[in-house]
Amino acid sequence: MDRAQKAETVESLKSVFAGAGVVVVGHYSGLTVAELTVLRNRLRKEGGALKVVKNRLVKLALADTPKASVSPLFTGPTAIAYSEDPIAAAKVAVAFAKEKEKFAILGGLFGDQLLDKKGVDAIATLPSLDELRGKIIGLVQAPATKVAGVLAAPAGQLARVFNAYATKDAA
Numbered sequence: 001m002d003r004a005q006k007a008e009t010v011e012s013l014k015s016v017f018a019g020a021g022v023v024v025v026g027h028y029s030g031l032t033v034a035e036l037t038v039l040r041n042r043l044r045k046e047g048g049a050l051k052v053v054k055n056r057l058v059k060l061a062l063a064d065t066p067k068a069s070v071s072p073l074f075t076g077p078t079a080i081a082y083s084e085d086p087i088a089a090a091k092v093a094v095a096f097a098k099e100k101e102k103f104a105i106l107g108g109l110f111g112d113q114l115l116d117k118k119g120v121d122a123i124a125t126l127p128s129l130d131e132l133r134g135k136i137i138g139l140v141q142a143p144a145t146k147v148a149g150v151l152a153a154p155a156g157q158l159a160r161v162f163n164a165y166a167t168k169d170a171a
Contacts, residue, residue, distance in 0.1 A: 006057060013053065013061035021086035023109040024093040024120055025073045028052070030102035039081070039103070042092045046128075048083030066112040073106045086110060087128045094124035 001009070017023060028036060040050045055074040062068045083089035090108070097103045108115045110123060127135070 009054070009057050010061045013058055014065075016051065016080070016082055017061065017065070017067050017109070019084060020082035020089075020109075021084050021111070022082065022089050022123065023070070024081040024089050025070065025106045025108050026079055026081065026093060026097065027076055027104045027106060028079045028102070029077045029104075031100060035100060035102075036079070039092070039096050042096065043081055043083070043089060046083065046088040046092055047085055048081060048089040048092060050079055050081050052077075052079045067109055069112075069114040070107065070109050078106075085129050087123060087126050090120050090123040091128070094121055 036050065036052075043050050053074070055076075055078055058074045058078070058080075059071050062071050081089045081093040093103075093105060097105050105117050105120055107117060108120045110119070115123070
């Protein structure tokens, strides 16, 4: 890798760390390419990505930023899983780590906050943004549905009374 490629990689990593809601750092030692591809595909389905990184270049990208606190995690064969959704990458990475013991989660970043393995596990248990949006919409719609039912009930009862009188007179 020549100097220009390294500079380009550092800039790419800066944009990854700046735009990601969560970054999960893990060791992938012992995993096959096929297993890493499975992880990449799962992350891609959830709107995330996986990148195998050079530790020195990551440390250069993080230098003099508020996210520099994560730099000590970058030793050995390191990969980062990241997504804009602050939950998606953590969920997929934790689920994959439970399946494959060779993928070890070291920690991560949630915004500018450094997380240990337990912190990443805690984030993975939270509902995703889409699930939260669905719950909020359900909560907002439920009272409106109940109000519509209450308002429609007297009119329905009145219509049944008129129908009863009409059928009584016809008989």
